[in-house]
Amino acid sequence: MRVAVLRIGHRLVRDDRVTTHAALVSRAFGAEKIYMTGIDQSVQDTVAAVGRRWGGGFEVEIIEDWEAVARIWKKEGGKIAHLTMYGINIDDAVIDGMRKEDKVMVVIGAEKVPREVYDMADYNIAVGNQPHSEIAALAIFLDRLHGGRQFQKDFAGGKMRVVPTEKGKRVEQQQK
Amino acid sequence: MRVAVLRIGHRLVRDDRVTTHAALVSRAFGAEKIYMTGIDQSVQDTVAAVGRRWGGGFEVEIIEDWEAVARIWKKEGGKIAHLTMYGINIDDAVIDGMRKEDKVMVVIGAEKVPREVYDMADYNIAVGNQPHSEIAALAIFLDRLHGGRQFQKDFAGGKMRVVPTEKGKRVEQQQK
Numbered sequence: 001m002r003v004a005v006l007r008i009g010h011r012l013v014r015d016d017r018v019t020t021h022a023a024l025v026s027r028a029f030g031a032e033k034i035y036m037t038g039i040d041q042s043v044q045d046t047v048a049a050v051g052r053r054w055g056g057g058f059e060v061e062i063i064e065d066w067e068a069v070a071r072i073w074k075k076e077g078g079k080i081a082h083l084t085m086y087g088i089n090i091d092d093a094v095i096d097g098m099r100k101e102d103k104v105m106v107v108i109g110a111e112k113v114p115r116e117v118y119d120m121a122d123y124n125i126a127v128g129n130q131p132h133s134e135i136a137a138l139a140i141f142l143d144r145l146h147g148g149r150q151f152q153k154d155f156a157g158g159k160m161r162v163v164p165t166e167k168g169k170r171v172e173q174q175q176k
Numbered sequence: 177m178r179v180a181v182l183r184i185g186h187r188l189v190r191d192d193r194v195t196t197h198a199a200l201v202s203r204a205f206g207a208e209k210i211y212m213t214g215i216d217q218s219v220q221d222t223v224a225a226v227g228r229r230w231g232g233g234f235e236v237e238i239i240e241d242w243e244a245v246a247r248i249w250k251k252e253g254g255k256i257a258h259l260t261m262y263g264i265n266i267d268d269a270v271i272d273g274m275r276k277e278d279k280v281m282v283v284i285g286a287e288k289v290p291r292e293v294y295d296m297a298d299y300n301i302a303v304g305n306q307p308h309s310e311i312a313a314l315a316i317f318l319d320r321l322h323g324g325r326q327f328q329k330d331f332a333g334g335k336m337r338v339v340p341t342e343k344g345k346r347v348e349q350q351q352k
Contacts, residue, residue, distance in 0.1 A: 017191070017193065017194050018193050018194060021194065021308070021309035021311060021312070022309075025308045025309050025312045027306070027308070028306040028307070029312075050307055054306055054307060056306075084345075086340070086341060086344070086347075087340060087341070088340050088341070089340050090327070091324060091327060091328075115344070118343050118344050118345075119343060121343075126338070126340055127327075128204050128205075128326070128327040129327075129337075129338035129340055130203070130204040130232075130331060130338075131200060131226055131230060132200040132201045132205070133197035133198075133200055133201050133315070135309050135311040135315075136197070136201045136204075136311050136312060136314070136315035137315075139308075139309070139312035139315050139316055140316065143316055151266070151303075151304040151305075162261060162305035164262070164263060164264050164302055165263070165300075166263070167294050167295060167297075167300060168294050169262040169294075170262065171262075
């Protein structure tokens with residue numbers, strides 16, 4: 001399955017760190033790409049630096065027109081899952097059905113999201129019906145979608161690799 | 177089980193939104209309290225406003241000395257789980273054992289965390305060994321700890337309640 005994330009409504013500077021978290025979660029939880037509105041070179045640079053160091057082929061694409069991106073995705077047979085506290089709870093939702101899809105785009109918003117997103121989405125999914133964080137919602141959704149297997153993913157081509165350890169930090173330099 | 181979250185290393189202003197997300201995730205995922213270092217009234221105010229609107233009895237406590245708080249927690253029989261990408265992967269970790277504990281404190285850091293945290297923790301747990309987000313790590317850890325049941329939790333006493341719906345937003349005013 002190919003998974004991409006679309007983050008809409010990024011507001012400059014104020015949202016930088018939250019957007020960086022959203023991008024890094026997308027990468028670490030098995031998405032291949034994040035589309036972001038708003039030009040924000042610093043987010044792209046941070047995520048690129050993580051990729052050089054820790055491997056994998058994740059991409060950040062800055063876009064102007066999120067509706068066009070979502071429309072093309074659907075036209076190519078992809079499904080859209082919008083994460084919102086107002087949606088159907090993830091426990092009841094059709095995660096099993098979604099696992100059979102070829103392409104899933106996960107839409108997350110920074111605060112208010114236009115009505116069109118709800119209408120365009122194939123699924124409006126609530127990661128709980130309490131307000132919390134689009135970063136947490138994204139993580140839980142991708143974890144359920146991949147059944148936890150994203151943590152076994154091999155991130156090839158990086159310079160470093162963590163050696164899991166009970167106390168402290170162990171990191172291996174990777175051979176080229 | 178009683179669950180609290182301890183966030184250490186908050187740096188003023190720059191981390192406000194990320195810290196607010198961490199607090200709201202703690203609340204929505206069944207913790208009863210978050211302890212935060214750094215004086216930051218705006219985070220506390222935002223979380224209090226969410227509680228008045230959406231219910232539940234979650235608390236934010238601003239502390240000066242995180243080591244004292246952690247020490248007292250342990251002295252009272254509580255366990256400490258520190259979330260770090262360098263730890264033992266959550267899939268291999270003793271989540272089943274932790275479910276039997278009376279009190280679990282989850283420690284998350286903003287970027288670098290002092291060495292003492294690793295030593296003091298009963299468990300150093302990696303939510304994947306790739307860099308991503310302490311907000312995502314916290315959400316996944318609490319989701320696994322509660323086996324997903326946090327999303328059925330009743331948040332009593334709020335003014336509003338979401339009525340899960342397939343398109344758009346439905347909210348009920350709660351009777352007092």
